[in-house]
Amino acid sequence: MQPVGPIALKFLGFGEAASLFAAGLAQAGLNGLAAYDIAVHGGPGEALLRERAAATGTALLSDRAGFSDALWVFAMVQPGVAEKAARETAPHLRPGSFYVDFSSASPKRKQAAAASVAAHGGHYVDAGIIGSVPASGHRVPIFASGPDAAAFRDVFAAYGMDITVAGDVVGAAAGIxxxxxxxxxxxxxxxxxxxxxxxxxxxxxxxxxxxxxxxxxxxxxxxxxxxxxxxxxxxxxxxxxxxxxxxxxxxxxxxxxxxxxxxxxxxxxxxxxxxxxxxxxxxxxxxxxxxxxxxxxxxxxxxxxxxxxxxxxxx
Missing domain, CATH: 1.10.1040 (N-(1-d-carboxylethyl)-l-norvaline Dehydrogenase; domain 2)
Structure with a gap:
């Protein structure tokens, strides 16, 4: 399925990898980036979060409701919370949007996350980063799997992302x-x-x-x-x-x-x-x-x- 309309991309989690992706995508011409990270509510990571957001021109969202107008969500959270993050974010996704899970969670956990996204009318893409984001930024090699992996590749290859489709089964990219x-x-x-x-x-x-x-x-x-x-x-x-x-x-x-x-x-x-x-x-x-x-x-x-x-x- 090929998405139509303007690209509205928002990040779930805005650590080092997400901020490097944002910087690279913005330089490639993708504007209007935004992100939600739990550190926005305070704590030891808030200052670094705001510094990264300012440096990349990324707007910070106050809660997950801010994903309601996003066509694409790049979930870049720790593997231990990836399934929970998808479950809690899915109700806020707009129908037909794409949730790309870059976490290092297991295939089983990614399949559970995909079920949560699908239950709310979203499209889930399993993405596995192969290589160093600090070294390559958003151009780092990525394997993607799931029924909508090709749509992810087709859209973001235009912004310099290196995406290889690993099949239609969610979990294949995670396994690789x-x-x-x-x-x-x-x-x-x-x-x-x-x-x-x-x-x-x-x-x-x-x-x-x-x-x-x-x-x-x-x-x-x-x-x-x-x-x-x-x-x-x-x-x-x-x-x-x-x-x-x-x-x-x-x-x-x-x-x-x-x-x-x-x-x-x-x-x-x-x-x-x-x-x-x-x-x-x-x-x-x-x-x-x-x-x-x-x-x-x-x-x-x-x-x-x-x-x-x-x-x-x-x-």
Whole structure:
């Protein structure tokens, strides 16, 4: 569905990311921006909120009723309150308006938020920011999903936004962002543990230099394929190698949190028949390797403990 009429955009939540979006969109020619943030009612964040609003030419709303004339609402709130924010804002939306949820909430929570918006005649778009807003502003890559994701892309691409439609299912964009976050933040955590240990051992430059040379030797996709394909048949040997690395991390005075996790992942694969399924040879492609791992690695049944973990992560 392609919206018609002038673009009236308002923000729900006006923290750093929202203010950078506002600045970029205003520079791209989108005028009349407004925002509602609970900090407008006072508290330690009020001064910064008003500073950001003034710097971007964004009008501040006194309550959610101010969304009644908005065609587009960009919800940029913390993941723990995203579902509640949609539920409380939906009654104030004008019928046919678009609610774009940029939060890092889970697919399940985004689907619940979408139901609240739809119940009041609004269109919900699941959006996942992939990259750094401080570095790229409103041009940061975004995945969007849901029946109205294409309308979101078509309208805001004209203002320089980089939006890729990830399908018609609400939650798909959230899934991409959250699983990708495991890779990005996992690499970050590995760098922290390994390089602090290397520094304390007096070999930080050598470790980082040799590892970066490994990464730079081929395209990133090829490196992922190399690691996954070889993992299928070499997980047991690699577990032993990292187990020896563990002693060095401990000697450096660090709790080997990431090192232990690496060992566990390697041993988990080694305990399966993954290597046998591959005939003792590396699979020919990354997709072949993933298919074998998908088949061999046990699936964890959902339970109350998993729900509790999700609740804590959203708090």
């Amino acid at each position: 962002k959250l699983v990708r976050s495991v890779l990005a933040k996992g690499l970050e955590a590995l760098y922290v543990e390994a390089l602090v240990a290397a520094r304390r051992s007096g070999v930080a430059d050598e470790v980082l230099g040799s590892f970066c040379a490994f990464l730079d030797a081929r395209p990133a996709h090829a490196t992922a394929a190399l690691l996954l394909q070889s993992h299928v048949v070499h997980a047991a040997r690699r577990a032993e190698e990292v187990a020896m690395s563990r002693d060095l991390v401990i000697e450096a005075g660090l709790d080997p949190v990431m090192t232990d996790a690496v060992i566990e992942i390697m041993r988990r694969t080694a305990a399966t028949d993954a290597a046998g399924s591959a005939g003792g040879r590396q699979p020919a492609t990354m997709n072949d390797a993933l298919a074998i791992l998908d088949e061999c690695l046990p699936r964890r049944a959902p339970g109350n403990d998993m729900n509790a973990k999700e609740d804590r992560s959203q708090s």
